[in-house]
Amino acid sequence: MTAAAKKYHIVTFGCQMNKADSERMAGILDHLGHQPTEDVEQADIVLYNTCSIRDNAEQKVYSYLGRQLRRKQERPDLTLIVAGCVAQQEGEALLRRVPELDLVMGPQHVNRLDDLLEQVAQGSQVLAVDTAYIEEDITKPRRHSTVTAWVNVIYGCNENCTYCIVPYVRGREQSRSPQHIRQEIEHLAHQGYREITLLGQNIDAYGRDLPPGSIGQGIGGKITFTDLLYFIHDVPGIERIRFATSHPRYFSPRLIQACAELPKVCEHFHIPFQSGDNDILKAMARGYTHQRYRRIIDQIRQLMPDAALSADAIVGFPGETEAQFAQTLQLVDDIGFDIVNTAAYSPRPGTPAAQWEHQVSDAEKSDRLQRLNHLVNQNAMERSQRYLGRREEILLEGRNPKQPAQMMGRTRTNRITFVDLGAQGSQDDAHWMGETVQTTITEARAFSLTGQLL
Numbered sequence: 294m295t296a297a298a299k300k301y302h303i304v305t306f307g308c309q310m311n312k313a314d315s316e317r318m319a320g321i322l323d324h325l326g327h328q329p330t331e332d333v334e335q336a337d338i339v340l341y342n343t344c345s346i347r348d349n350a351e352q353k354v355y356s357y358l359g360r361q362l363r364r365k366q367e368r369p370d371l372t373l374i375v376a377g378c379v380a381q382q383e384g385e386a387l388l389r390r391v392p393e394l395d396l397v398m399g400p401q402h403v404n405r406l407d408d409l410l411e412q413v414a415q416g417s418q419v420l421a422v423d424t425a426y427i428e429e430d431i432t433k434p435r436r437h438s439t440v441t442a443w444v445n446v447i448y449g450c451n452e453n454c455t456y457c458i459v460p461y462v463r464g465r466e467q468s469r470s471p472q473h474i475r476q477e478i479e480h481l482a483h484q485g486y487r488e489i490t491l492l493g494q495n496i497d498a499y500g501r502d503l504p505p506g507s508i509g510q511g512i513g514g515k516i517t518f519t520d521l522l523y524f525i526h527d528v529p530g531i532e533r534i535r536f537a538t539s540h541p542r543y544f545s546p547r548l549i550q551a552c553a554e555l556p557k558v559c560e561h562f563h564i565p566f567q568s569g570d571n572d573i574l575k576a577m578a579r580g581y582t583h584q585r586y587r588r589i590i591d592q593i594r595q596l597m598p599d600a601a602l603s604a605d606a607i608v609g610f611p612g613e614t615e616a617q618f619a620q621t622l623q624l625v626d627d628i629g630f631d632i633v634n635t636a637a638y639s640p641r642p643g644t645p646a647a648q649w650e651h652q653v654s655d656a657e658k659s660d661r662l663q664r665l666n667h668l669v670n671q672n673a674m675e676r677s678q679r680y681l682g683r684r685e686e687i688l689l690e691g692r693n694p695k696q697p698a699q700m701m702g703r704t705r706t707n708r709i710t711f712v713d714l715g716a717q718g719s720q721d722d723a724h725w726m727g728e729t730v731q732t733t734i735t736e737a738r739a740f741s742l743t744g745q746l747l
């Protein structure tokens with residue numbers, strides 16, 4: 294290890310976008326000659342990539358920081374970094390609150406970590422939260438998997454959902470060029486990746502900020518997310534294509550048609566609905582009604598009857614009555630989702646709804662959350678039963694840590710599946726990783742399956 298080489302430890306909170314950002318920051322630290330360590334107590338550089346989607350997520354970073362601040366007293370050369378959405382949201386205030394920090398950097402500065410660390414090395418305390426154009430990064434992310442990879446296609450969000458902090462902390466939409474996206478996917482295929490997940494806070498907005506004719510569309514022809522799917526679909530070596538997160542306001546019949554047509558696009562859609570009541574959806578500024586949402590689901594099921602559907606839902610939005618909450622329960626029950634990520638409304642600093650009257654009590658919120666989770670688990674269990682006895686294609690991603698005789702992977706519909714290898718169990722991981730195997734499903738639980746290798 295050269296004198297300059299250091300050990301680094303990254304803690305990531307929050308969504309896939311944050312996880313993908315952490316992979317890129319790890320790649321930059323590797324590029325600088327540093328090495329990752331699982332043990333934070335061994336680290337010379339500690340980076341917290343934070344989430345501020347809800348208050349409890351935000352508070353987590355302060356509890357983690359506590360221990361490192363004590364270490365810093367013993368080791369002044371310890372480098373402490375807070376990145377991500379809390380860094381962007383708090384900025385200068387975070388440095389005042391925790392003056393021991395060396396670097397506070399927002400999500401738009403991820404690709405500049407090396408420059409920022411250079412400034413820290415010259416003794417500065419650095420704050421990087423100004424609006425920035427996200428340059429394409431040349432360094433290779435240190436990815437969590439060798440089989441499936443996240444590929445950012447659009448950063449930021451131009452929507453104004455009244456409960457959401459994302460536009461304030463991740464900035465305006467910035468679409469990557471289709472050519473850069475395709476290059477990254479070709480590089481991944483060359484490295485042996487079999488599956489990619491295209492990422493965006495509002496992926497349906499892809500291309501709105503790009504000049505017309507990005508992939509040779511006619512004059513005035515702006516590229517859309519559907520165009521991008523066709524543009525990257527034929528990359529050899531990639532077997533499965535997934536994407537998240539969709540927005541019901543922009544989810545088009547053309548996209549549904551494309552997903553049904555393009556064989557590599559998996560039959561799983563993540564489309565947050567947030568509430569089943571139109572007045573609440575209006576107050577949230579979501580830009581659609583529950584009727585429109587239901588039509589999208591119907592269109593998907595017409596072309597892909599077995600498609601998996603997942604969503605996000607918020608309970609206890611300011612002013613939400615019992616009757617309006619009942620609409621959310623009704624929509625969940627009518628549609629029968631495979632998974633719904635549920636959360637109680639959490640007022641976020643700077644967002645419109647946080648200032649509103651008629652905030653719902655915590656007791657009411659947790660009661661509604663419990664009732665919704667009960668229904669969601671029930672539906673997930675019912676939905677899982679359809680796999681029993683069926684032949685399912687599983688892309689193997691790793692060994693089951695709890696059951697070494699099993700490998701773990703997912704169906705095309707994104708259901709986690711543990712695969713009994715039987716007599717072939719003695720083969721090592723390298724033999725199985727990235728293999729697509731046929732199985733018969735023998736067990737179905739609410740959120741996972743067990744399959745027997747055929």
Ligand code: SF4
Nearest residue numbers: 450452454457459494
């Ligand atoms: S679409 Fe709405 S909820 Fe989603 S990131 Fe943008 S502002 Fe937030």
